[in-house]
Amino acid sequence: MSRLRLGVMGGTFDPIHNGHLVAASEVAASLRLDEVLFVPTGQPWQKAGVTPTSDRYLMAEIATAANPRFKVSTVDIDRAGPTYTVDTLRDLAARFPTADLFFITGADAVTSIAGWKDASDLWGLAKFVAVTRPGHALDLPEAPEGAIQVIEIPALAISSTDIRKRVAEGKPIWYLVPDGIVQFIAKHGLYGSKSESVGPESESFGGVK
Amino acid sequence: MSRLRLGVMGGTFDPIHNGHLVAASEVAASLRLDEVLFVPTGQPWQKAGVTPTSDRYLMAEIATAANPRFKVSTVDIDRAGPTYTVDTLRDLAARFPTADLFFITGADAVTSIAGWKDASDLWGLAKFVAVTRPGHALDLPEAPEGAIQVIEIPALAISSTDIRKRVAEGKPIWYLVPDGIVQFIAKHGLYGSKSESVGPESESFGGVK
Numbered sequence: 001m002s003r004l005r006l007g008v009m010g011g012t013f014d015p016i017h018n019g020h021l022v023a024a025s026e027v028a029a030s031l032r033l034d035e036v037l038f039v040p041t042g043q044p045w046q047k048a049g050v051t052p053t054s055d056r057y058l059m060a061e062i063a064t065a066a067n068p069r070f071k072v073s074t075v076d077i078d079r080a081g082p083t084y085t086v087d088t089l090r091d092l093a094a095r096f097p098t099a100d101l102f103f104i105t106g107a108d109a110v111t112s113i114a115g116w117k118d119a120s121d122l123w124g125l126a127k128f129v130a131v132t133r134p135g136h137a138l139d140l141p142e143a144p145e146g147a148i149q150v151i152e153i154p155a156l157a158i159s160s161t162d163i164r165k166r167v168a169e170g171k172p173i174w175y176l177v178p179d180g181i182v183q184f185i186a187k188h189g190l191y192g193s194k195s196e197s198v199g200p201e202s203e204s205f206g207g208v209k
Numbered sequence: 210m211s212r213l214r215l216g217v218m219g220g221t222f223d224p225i226h227n228g229h230l231v232a233a234s235e236v237a238a239s240l241r242l243d244e245v246l247f248v249p250t251g252q253p254w255q256k257a258g259v260t261p262t263s264d265r266y267l268m269a270e271i272a273t274a275a276n277p278r279f280k281v282s283t284v285d286i287d288r289a290g291p292t293y294t295v296d297t298l299r300d301l302a303a304r305f306p307t308a309d310l311f312f313i314t315g316a317d318a319v320t321s322i323a324g325w326k327d328a329s330d331l332w333g334l335a336k337f338v339a340v341t342r343p344g345h346a347l348d349l350p351e352a353p354e355g356a357i358q359v360i361e362i363p364a365l366a367i368s369s370t371d372i373r374k375r376v377a378e379g380k381p382i383w384y385l386v387p388d389g390i391v392q393f394i395a396k397h398g399l400y401g402s403k404s405e406s407v408g409p410e411s412e413s414f415g416g417v418k
Contacts, residue, residue: 018227021384029381066388154371154385158363166363172238175230176363178384179275 004099007036008126010076010088012160014051015185016063017177019158021070023131026153027104028069031129036104037073037092038064041083051190053077062180084117089125101126107138110148114141123147133157167191213308216245217335219285219297221369223260224394225272226386228367230279232340235362236313237278240338245313246282246301247273250292260399262286271389293326298334310335316347319357323350332356342366376400 009024016038024036038060042053050056057077064070075091076083085103092101103126110130113119122128128148132138140148158176166173168191173182186193218233225247233245247269251262259265266286273279284300285292294312301310312335319339322328331337337357341347349357367385375382377400382391395402 018384025381025383029379067383154367154375157366162363172234174234174276175227175387 004035004096005031005033005102006092006096006099007031007033007102007104007129008039008088008092009036009104010039010041010083010085012050013038013040013056013060014160015056015059015163015177015181015190017158017160017163017181018175021063021067021178023104023153024070025067027102027129027131027151030151031102031149033069033102035069035071037071039073039076039088039092042076042079043082055184055188055190059181059184062184063178065180086116086118086121086125089122093125102129103127104129104131106130107132107136107150111139111141113143164191167193170194213244213305214240214242214311215301215305215308216240216242216311216313216338217248217297217301218245218313219248219250219292219294221259222247222249222265222269223369224265224268224372224386224390224399226367226369226372226390227384230272230276230387232313232362233279234276236311236338236340236360239360240311240358242278242311244278244280246280248282248285248297248301251286251288252291264393264397264399268390268393271393272387274389295325295327295330295334298331302334311338312336313338313340315339316341316345316359320348320350322352373400376402379403 007024007028009020011020013020024038027033028036040053040056040060057072057074060072064072073092075095076088079087079091089101089103105128107130110128113122113128116122123144128143130138130140130148130150131153132150134152138150140150163173163176167185173185185191216233216237218229220229222229233247236242237245249262249265249269266281266283269281273281282301284304285297288296288300298310298312314337316339319337322331322337325331332353336355337352339347339349339357339359340362341359343361347359349359372382372385376394382394394400
């Protein structure tokens with residue numbers, strides 16, 4: 001029996017957006033992964049003022065609900081303290097002992113991998129997949145041969161930071177995030193959104209019902 | 210009574226994708242448009258081998274169906290011969306005599322506006338809105354004051370050409386186009402897609418049901 005090929009996509013997901021989903025979809029197709037686990041961070045490392053874990057977790061569930069190969073894992077939420085990748089991978093390796101793990105991360109993040117907690121243990125736990133935009137040069141860190149693969153994904157330069165800023169400024173985020181996430185953000189008033197701007201009676205532009 | 214502010218988004222839409230939808234949403238919010246009309250070209254100007262008009266029209270309807278302020282117009286499909294913007298705008302001006310028209314186009318296209326058919330008539334028919342990526346410099350053509358507005362949209366560098374290429378290569382297009390468009394392309398075998406790769410029994414990755 002062949003081993004399960006399991007993608008692992010960690011992130012703050014504040015909020016999850018179409019760029020995350022395109023990257024997961026592309027890596028999964030390219031590396032023939034069986035599933036991709038989205039793993040929202042617990043208390044994010046070096047990030048203050050983050051949206052409650054429960055909201056970030058639910059948005060990940062909503063955004064991935066329609067895709068049978070996308071799942072959400074709470075291993076980082078269930079663990080106390082800040083999230084380190086090595087802990088994520090150790091927990092998932094224990095939970096999925098017959099799986100090969102593929103940790104999907106941004107090209108920028110992977111360049112700093114030598115500074116991550118227990119860096120030398122990382123290579124034995126997973127293969128690393130650095131996603132980058134086409135034509136974007138990448139300085140790979142020193143790593144065992146084959147430990148890091150680079151995959152080019154369509155240039156979807158969406159960022160969670162930009163999404164939060166757009167919401168705070170009253171700008172639309174339709175088509176940058178799944179429809180369910182637009183609605184979740186408005187319903188729960190996240191990122192300074194005005195909750196009265198949602199609902200069937202709304203006069204606001206772009207009110208996808 | 211104030212005049213209807215009507216966005217006009219012409220294009221081949223082969224296929225329509227999230228980049229088109231984000232641009233329309235952003236321009237509409239920024240300029241407080243009442244509606245945006247998506248206008249698929251009939252026989253495209255200088256483009257051969259294009260997907261049948263009926264498919265491109267239906268994809269535009271499907272992609273905009275959930276947004277109450279997005280509509281599709283067949284003026285360019287109903288008119289015989291190649292599509293010129295001046296004809297689109299004359300037809301729409303006749304159909305919506307109390308509307309102010311805002312023609313939304315790419316920043317690259319607008320630079321060549323002087324070469325368009327009956328170019329000098331264009332300024333009286335509509336305001337022109339050039340959408341561009343943040344930080345992307347733009348050489349505006351000579352035009353009456355206020356005739357062209359530039360609006361920066363989030364950097365969604367999706368192109369229909371790339372979507373067609375991805376489909377032909379068997380790569381996923383989920384989250385680059387609305388879910389209904391993924392399904393329409395597979396169902397009708399557009400762009401060389403394999404129709405057996407869709408449906409609930411599918412084993413292909415990313416089969417959003």
